[in-house]
Amino acid sequence: MENRRLTSYRVLEEVFDKGASLKDAYKRATQGKTARESDFIKEMTYGVTRKKLLLDWYFVKAVNKEMTNVSKKSKHLIRMAIYEIVFMKHKDYAVLSSIVDIAKENLRNQDKFVNWALREFLRNYEKVSLPDSNDKQSLSHLYSFPQHLVEYLISEVGTERAVQLMQFYNEKPDYYAFNIETGEYREFSTDERLSSKEYLLDPVYLNIFRFLQLEKVSTVLDCCAAPGGKSFLLKSFVKDAKITAIDKDSRRVDTMKKNIERLDLKDIKTSAVDILASDLNKVFDLVILDVPCTATGTIRKNPDVKYNYRKKLETLPSLQYSMLEKADEYVKEDGFMLYMTCSILNQENYAVVSDFVAKNGDYKVYSQFFSFGMPFNGGYGVLLRKSGGKDV
């Protein structure tokens, strides 16, 4: 049986060196493990990811060496050891000996360095003080947010609010169960069971749907529908809506089918279709476009997003724009388009939509909702009305 620290190390390697998402890497690594082992691996890998830049601060100050001089592989082990000692409060020499054992068995020629660095760390870490100023670089270390994200938040909401948001984004996520019959949600703990009318949904989406005042619609196309969250939410608002729910990922479509069965929902037709290559030959009262995005509104649940969103931002806005252009084919005249993201970045939200509206004069913004998050996830939704050439 693989040691739980070694498994954690492998998860971090997959995320930071091989580009896997933390959620997927953690799920794969903990298959077949006991709940106790999985809990440890989760605490370690999610904790190190949440606090990566702060852990590096501790290292640099206590060991008096720059992180850039440490090999990729040793970095993960060193961060794990620091996280365990400082934040999990485990016995320091026990941690040191387990981590050095992993280095001996798995990192050729690096065990001596890891051993030396951690001994230095143990000698000095209690004297390390946290960054104490409010400049962007200090905030970046203290809250472990890359400086570009700190700058973005400050430019949008000011320093005080940015700090509150970063503190919130670094918390462990809350889960909520939404009841499609009553339209209410409740806090959900992961050891509970969902009732036959409930599914997990962050209330930010409920707020978006409430705020946008969806008109009575009868036919709906949900273009990026799986695993079904927004289609089910719409069903709770408009009970007799007939929904065509498509998604290009057939495995996610299978999950959506199971969810529909479990919730006993009628009039939702599902299929695996790539919207960009589709030819549905039909128009709808409402088209929902819950596009793939950086997921920066879900950093509590997906802390790795802090470090990888920028790369994704190079391609996502143009994909999102193409999806809007294509989805337009399926909106009837006088119909609606609901564009949504779980992103806090303007480049994926209003910037994409305003471009689309500027180039498609028959669309107007009907209503719009945005939240940076707190107490729920961050997210964006805009309802566009297609005028069909008329003034509406």
Ligand SMILES: C[S@@+](CC[C@H](N)C(=O)[O-])C[C@H]1O[C@@H](n2cnc3c(N)ncnc32)[C@H](O)[C@@H]1O
């Ligand atoms: C944000 S998720 C959708 C979540 C879903 N609406 C819900 O509420 O449960 C984005 C989805 O877009 C799907 N997707 C990405 N590109 C697509 C495309 N070209 N055509 C259809 N679906 C696509 C992904 O498979 C993913 O399921």
